[in-house]
Each structure stands twice: as C-alpha cells, then as structure tokens.
C-alpha cells in the first residue's frame with residue numbers, strides 16, 4: 001500500500017516503522033510519548049470513526065493568482081535527502097527567496113529536523129499528502145485520512161498547520177477540494193510552471209526558457225527529489241525574475257493578494273461582439289491614419305509576448321508618459337490573463353487581433369467571426385472590462401467580404417496603420433526601426449510595432465519616442481485620435 005521510489009530495504013523498513021508510528025499517533029496512543037493514555041495492552045483498538053462527507057464549500061483550486069502585482073511564488077514538492085535540502089535552503093537564503101515546501105507527511109515523520117530547518121529559515125510548510133501520492137481514484141474517506149494524517153505529523157513536528165494541499169502531480173479532483181476544506185485547508189494548489197529535469201539545454205537555453213514563464217501571479221514548482229538541478233535552478237530563477245523586475249514572495253502572500261474575477265457574463269459589454277450572418281448589412285469603417293494638420297501620432301503594438309518583453313514595453317511607455325494601443329492575440333491572453341490586465345491597468349487601449357492569428361482572407365467568414373468573438377470574450381474576461389472595439393486583421397490582410405464579416409460582429413472600426421518599420425524582423429536593429437519610423441511618419445499616422453520576443457523594438461522604442469517629440473509630434477492612443 002505504500003509506494004516507494006527508493007529501493008533500499010533499510011529505507012523501506014524505516015518507512016514502515018514511520019507508518020506504524022503515524023497510525024498509532026492518529027489512534028491516540030503515541031509511541032513518541034510513551035503510554036500515557038492508560039490503554040491496556042491487548043485491548044482491541046478503537047474502531048475508526050465513520051467519516052461523513054463534508055457538507056460545506058470546497059476549497060479553492062489555485063494554479064496561478066489573479067494579480068497584476070509584479071510578484072510570483074516558488075514552491076517545492078517532496079523532501080530530498082538532507083544534503084540536497086540543506087544546499088537548497090542555503091541557496092534560497094542567498095537569493096532572499098522565501099518559498100513554500102509541500103512536504104509528504106511520511107518524510108516529515110522520518111526527518112523532522114529537515115522540516116524544522118525549513119520553518120526556521122522562514123519558509124512555509126504545506127501538505128504534499130502523506131506519502132506524496134496522487135490520491136487518484138481513492139475514496140473520500142481514504143483521501144480524508146491521508147490528508148489528516150499528513151497535517152497531524154506536520155503540526156506535531158513543526159508546530160505549523162498547512163494552509164494548502166498539493167498532490168504529487170498537482171492533479172486534483174473536486175473530492176480532494178472537499179477533503180481540503182474538511183481538513184481546514186484553504187486551497188489545493190497546483191502550479192503555472194512545473195520545472196522538470198533539463199535534457200541537454202545549454203545555460204542560454206535554460207535562461208531563455210525560464211524567462212518565458214516568469215508570469216505575474218505565477219506559481220513555479222519543482223520536485224526536490226525528481227529534479228536533479230533543483231539547487232542550481234534557484235540562481236537561474238532568481239536572475240530571470242530580477243531581469244523582468246518581478247519578485248518571489250511567500251505563497252500565502254501571493255494568494256492573499258489575488259483578486260476574485262468577475263465571471264464573463266457579469267462584465268458589461270461581454271456580448272458586444274456576436275456571431276452575425278447578415279454580413280451585407282454591416283458598415284465597416286476602415287482606418288489607416290487620420291486626415292489632420294495636427295501633429296498627432298499613435299503607437300500601436302500587435303500580437304503577444306512574454307512578461308519580460310511586454311513589461312519592458314509598459315515600463316518604457318510609463319517612463320515616457322505615453323499611452324498607446326495594443327492589439328492582442330487572445331490565445332496568448334488566455335494563457336496569461338494577468339499580463340493583459342496589466343496593459344489595461346496602465347491606461348492603454350486594449351483591442352482585438354483575433355484568437356489564433358489566422359490570415360483573415362484564408363479562412364471561412366464564419367471561422368473569422370468565431371475568432372473575433374472568442375478573442376473578445378477572452379480579452380474581456382482577462383481585463384475584466386469591455387476592450388476597445390477596434391479590430392486589426394493579422395498581417396493586415398483583408399478584402400471586401402472579410403471587412404463586412406468583421407463589422408457584422410460589432411467590430412466596425414477596422415484599424416490598420418500607415419507606418420510599418422517591420423520591427424517583427426529579427427534582423428532589423430534599433431537604428432533600422434527608428435529610421436523607418438521617422439521617414440514614414442506624418443500628421444495623423446498610426447505606427448505598427450510588435451510585442452514579440454527577441455526583436456529590437458524595446459531598444460528602438462525610447463529613441464523613436466524622443467525623436468518623434470523633437471519633431472513636434474504628440475503621441476496619443478488611437479482612441480484619442482479616432483474616437484470610440
């Protein structure tokens with residue numbers, strides 16, 4: 001009934017003794033404290049009490065936290081050997097990271113000193129089930145007992161009561177959420193990034209990978225036993241977070257500041273985009289630039305990127321006091337809603353660039369409408385308000401039919417651009433981009449830029465803003481130029 005990952009028989013025996021001790025502990029006759037209950041030897045053990053299914057609300061399930069704060073949490077599963085755990089704790093101290101350790105109750109019983117060290121260094125201890133299992137397919141009663149025992153051991157050895165539960169894989173059922181509530185735990189916590197062993201990645205590839213997943217509100221997880229570079233990874237994670245200006249905070253702090261999100265249907269304007277087959281009635285309004293003598297210019301950013309890229313763009317715009325217009329690819333938004341919300345909170349226009357970025361003229365009109373409506377809903381839910389009702393077709397491709405189909409959904413303003421510095425091309429450096437912007441921009445222009453990773457837009461952006469201003473241009477968001 002106990003599964004082991006380690007084969008050593010001594011280890012197995014130790015496990016057995018621990019289990020006996022734990023079961024005894026639950027039954028109330030503690031072998032740790034001697035026979036103080038007065039129970040006579042040979043007496044029949046008391047019948048286990050019947051576990052009634054919990055009638056209250058189930059605990060929350062958390063894999064990321066809805067927040068636009070520049071924070072995330074680091075968590076661990078399992079309890080590796082003493083040496084690894086010590087090196088891990090030292091490394092966390094070195095980078096001033098307070099983490100959450102999901103510990104199996106059994107391992108805490110075996111090596112309580114490690115668990116106490118974790119507490120002494122200021123980390124959280126949480127419940128990783130009794131024997132780091134998945135609890136899949138188990139009865140309610142069995143799950144309840146497992147979690148309760150693990151809690152009891154942790155409390156006994158560290159004087160800490162876990163707030164959260166996580167299974168080995170992070171998977172959970174509704175029953176486990178109920179069991180969690182039954183045992184007094186606030187949430188079943190999985191993760192937004194579970195870091196397994198590296199294969200043959202170079203240092204550069206590892207850095208690149210981690211930076212891609214440094215999300216606001218993210219929960220990073222590693223298994224201290226499975227992950228062979230768990231200690232070495234701390235530096236990489238710390239540097240990746242620092243690079244984008246994010247900070248690892250204790251898990252309970254991150255979860256505490258997470259907001260509740262309104263469901264889509266409760267957000268005004270969630271249904272502003274609809275499927276509508278009456279294309280012929282629609283009135284598309286195609287926009288490239290504004291006919292004006294005023295020296296106004298609008299910056300627009302298309303597609304999607306990592307927190308590292310998008311947050312840097314937001315920081316530059318904030319520092320230069322510029323509001324811009326963002327056309328989001330909603331499949332990216334769906335994976336990382338916090339970042340979309342951060343763009344909206346910073347006061348920029350947030351608009352629609354389809355769900356999966358198909359070339360509009362190459363798909364059926366019904367498909368196109370589905371793309372637009374789905375994107376509208378995903379973005380609305382992410383930013384918790386109706387987006388700016390501007391649509392921009394991917395690659396700028398459209399024809400009369402697609403324009404009519406787009407407008408029929410409710411997105412009548414189809415907003416293109418007239419300044420195209422081709423910043424999406426990795427070979428174009430900052431100088432090329434700035435030069436193209438300055439050559440093409442005139443009064444009322446809309447400049448097309450991208451929030452893609454690994455291009456040179458971030459270097460070009462502050463220079464372009466300064467040069468545009470020195471030529472007398474005022475930078476405004478598209479909604480200010482064209483109205484909404």
Ligand SMILES: [Zn+2]
Nearest residue numbers: 302303394395
């Ligand atoms: Zn695009």
